[in-house]
Every structure is written in C-alpha cells, then in structure tokens.
Amino acid sequence: MKPRHIAILGYDQIMGLDLVGPMEAFASAHVNSPKAGRESCYRVTIAALEGKTFRSEFGLTFTAEKSLFDIRDVDTLLIPGGKGLRESNGNKKLTAWLQQNAGSVRRIASVCTGIYGLAPSGLLNGRNVATHWRFAADLARRYPTLLVNSGSLYVRDGKFWTAAGVTAGIDLSLALIEEDFGSEVALSVARELVVYMKRYGGQEQYSEPLQFQVQSRSRFADLLPWMLAHLEHDLSVEALAARVSLCPRQFSRRFTQEFGSSPASFVRRLRLDEARRRLSAPECTVEGVACSVGFSDSDNFRRAFERSFGIAPSAYRGRFPATYS
Numbered sequence: 001m002k003p004r005h006i007a008i009l010g011y012d013q014i015m016g017l018d019l020v021g022p023m024e025a026f027a028s029a030h031v032n033s034p035k036a037g038r039e040s041c042y043r044v045t046i047a048a049l050e051g052k053t054f055r056s057e058f059g060l061t062f063t064a065e066k067s068l069f070d071i072r073d074v075d076t077l078l079i080p081g082g083k084g085l086r087e088s089n090g091n092k093k094l095t096a097w098l099q100q101n102a103g104s105v106r107r108i109a110s111v112c113t114g115i116y117g118l119a120p121s122g123l124l125n126g127r128n129v130a131t132h133w134r135f136a137a138d139l140a141r142r143y144p145t146l147l148v149n150s151g152s153l154y155v156r157d158g159k160f161w162t163a164a165g166v167t168a169g170i171d172l173s174l175a176l177i178e179e180d181f182g183s184e185v186a187l188s189v190a191r192e193l194v195v196y197m198k199r200y201g202g203q204e205q206y207s208e209p210l211q212f213q214v215q216s217r218s219r220f221a222d223l224l225p226w227m228l229a230h231l232e233h234d235l236s237v238e239a240l241a242a243r244v245s246l247c248p249r250q251f252s253r254r255f256t257q258e259f260g261s262s263p264a265s266f267v268r269r270l271r272l273d274e275a276r277r278r279l280s281a282p283e284c285t286v287e288g289v290a291c292s293v294g295f296s297d298s299d300n301f302r303r304a305f306e307r308s309f310g311i312a313p314s315a316y317r318g319r320f321p322a323t324y325s
Contacts, residue, residue, distance in 0.1 A: 001033060003043040004075040004180060010064045011049040013084030016056035018111040018169050022078055025173035028192045029185055041181055047071050049094055057083055068097060074105050076176065081112030081165060095120045109172060112165030119143045127157040132165035170195065220258060231274055231293045235267045272308050279317050286313045
C-alpha cells in the first residue's frame with residue numbers, strides 16, 4: 001500500500017499543538033497487510049512557508065523537511081493556526097500557491113486560525129467553514145463571503161475541511177482518517193492518543209458540560225465528570241447528593257440556585273444530548289442508545305427525545321448520520 005501524502009504547513013508564530021496534534025494522529029494510523037504486516041497509512045511532511053526552521057507562538061523550534069514550493073503529489077494539505085497567519089492579513093506566497101495548486105490537491109484543511117491563510121485565496125467563498133469561537137466574528141467581518149459556523153468542532157464543504165482550535169485539530173484528523181481508512185482505523189488512533197471520545201464535527205465547541213464546569217466554583221464542579229462517565233447509573237437527587245455529601249433537599253436547592261436548573265432537568269438534558277451524539281454513530285440501535293444513557297424504557301426515551309428535539313430518534317438518525325458538517 002502506498003501511504004497517502006499529508007503536507008502540514010509550517011511558519012513562524014504557528015500554534016504548536018495545531019501542528020503536532022494532527023501530525024501525531026496521522027503518524028499513528030496503520031493498517032495490517034497479509035503480505036507486508038503493519039503498514040503506515042500516511043507519509044507526513046512539514047512544508048515550510050518561509051525558512052525551514054520556524055518557531056511557534058510559545059517558542060518551540062521546528063525544522064521542516066521541505067519548502068512548500070518544493071513538495072509534489074500532495075494528497076492533503078493541512079494549514080495549522082497561529083498568529084503568523086492570523087495577523088498578517090493573508091500571506092501572498094501561500095495565496096499564490098493555493099490558487100495555482102489547489103486543483104491537484106485532493107483535500108485541503110485548516111485548523112483554528114489557519115483559515116486566515118486559506119480564506120484570501122478565494123477558494124472558500126460561499127462555503128460553510130468553522131474556526132475557533134473566539135475568532136468567528138472577526139473572520140466573518142474580514143471575509144464576508146464565508147459562511148462561518150461559530151459553534152461546530154469542524155465542518156466539511158466539498159474537499160475543504162475547517163476546524164476549531166487546538167484539540168479540534170485532532171478531531172478533524174480522526175475524521176480525515178476515518179474517511180480514508182474507515183472507523184476501525186480512526187478509533188485505533190483515538191485509543192493510541194488516549195482521546196476520551198471520538199467527537200463528530202457538529203458537536204459544539206463550548207459544550208453544556210463545559211459551561212457547567214466554568215460556572216461552578218463549588219463542589220459541584222467535580223460532580224459533572226462523574227455524571228458524564230456514569231449516565232447509565234442511578235443519577236437521582238439522592239445519589240447525586242450523596243456524592244457531594246449533602247442531604248437531598250439541600251443539594252437540590254443549591255444546585256438550582258447555582259445553575260438555574262433542577263438536578264432532574266439537567267440530568268435529562270445531559271442524557272439526551274449524549275444520546276443525540278451516539279445516534280449519529282453507525283451501528284447503534286435506538287434501544288441500545290436509550291439503555292446506554294440511562295433510560296430503562298425505550299418508549300420513554302423516544303418521547304423525551306421528541307419533546308426536546310422535535311424529531312423521533314429513528315428519524316434523527318436518518319437525517320443526521322455521522323457526517324462532518
């Protein structure tokens with residue numbers, strides 16, 4: 001098997017994790033061949049925009065293998081984010097390269113503010129795109145022809161993939177690997193990288209569980225990770241109160257005061273949001289998803305799901321499969 005060639009752009013003032021995260025993901029992807037044994041799925045090249053040696057925003061020094069202008073036969077070009085592209089109002093050399101070579105590259109992706117290097121080329125005009133939530137408004141202002149999605153982890157529009165920042169670059173890479181070699185390979189890479197879960201692109205960057213933790217400055221902050229890991233367990237007021245050493249009445253009062261939601265409502269929302277994510281995964285039945293998130297009765301699950309999202313779980317599966325936009 002000939003490995004697919006991934007070129008990752010390198011430049012001064014790059015966000016280091018936007019480069020290293022995807023690089024490690026692609027390097028960890030392997031398939032087993034009866035003749036050759038364990039084979040690499042990808043050949044990864046760091047392609048320098050300027051000099052071969054460049055520094056990240058926080059001082060790490062990288063050495064590129066080649067210049068962007070010397071590489072050939074690129075299957076996928078990935079543009080990491082960083083101040084070097086975001087604050088330069090577009091790089092003329094990169095724009096010229098993209099306009100000349102984009103047609104011969106099967107797939108082009110950006111991570112975080114790497115989209116500031118891709119947008120000036122005009123290749124994204126009229127397309128749905130994603131970036132880090134902090135820069136979404138600025139991106140839309142500077143490039144009004146882009147259809148900016150300020151919430152999604154990553155978005156695919158044609159052969160162009162764009163992602164939110166930092167760890168979303170790994171999510172994007174897993175999606176690219178899954179497109180090329182299937183879910184089994186992508187999941188093995190996620191396991192190798194000790195990723196908690198393989199997230200789909202439509203998930204929100206700033207999730208409700210994260211908002212819960214940001215808001216909480218009390219003992220409740222440590223409760224949420226336990227709840228997420230035990231959705232199928234007893235999450236009654238009594239059980240949750242015992243976890244934080246409060247009586248049920250006191251727990252309910254303090255929880256509601258702090259988060260504007262009763263414990264029961266929050267647990268139901270948490271379970272249904274997770275169910276929605278799991279329904280997008282292949283080979284999961286409605287009944288299996290209901291049980292996995294703590295609904296003992298699949299009929300009750302169907303009714304609760306439809307009340308919350310206005311669509312039956314089975315219809316949701318058909319309308320929102322495991323796509324990346």
